[in-house]
Amino acid sequence: MIEVYYSFEENYTIIHIRDTGRGMDEKKLQRLFNTSGRLITENGTNEELGTGLGLLLIKQFVEENGGRIAVKSEPGKGSEFIVYFKPHHEPEEPVL
Numbered sequence: 339m340i341e342v343y344y345s346f347e348e349n350y351t352i353i354h355i356r357d358t359g360r361g362m363d364e365k366k367l368q369r370l371f372n373t374s375g376r377l378i379t380e381n382g383t384n385e386e387l388g389t390g391l392g393l394l395l396i397k398q399f400v401e402e403n404g405g406r407i408a409v410k411s412e413p414g415k416g417s418e419f420i421v422y423f424k425p426h427h428e429p430e431e432p433v434l
Contacts, residue, residue, distance in 0.1 A: 353421045361411045
């Protein structure tokens with residue numbers, strides 16, 4: 339099961355993506371955004387294959403836009419990915 343919801347903090351709009359999958363141990367969490375490919379990916383709950391590339395792309399996109407990403411996970415209990423975005427504000431005057 340995957341649950342998606344949002345919340346707000348003073349300087350961020352936050353998207354939460356929580357699953358009831360296999361979860362990750364501390365060792366894997368530490369490598370999660372520092373490497374890609376078969377070193378970090380595992381088969382999913384339905385034995386689907388992954389590449390490990392998606393999270394690196396999301397992290398780069400979020401950080402390039404002034405946000406950040408965090409992960410909470412426990413083996414056997416699933417994971418939660420928390421994505422913090424800076425709120426969008428329209429400029430008060432057009433930029434020429």
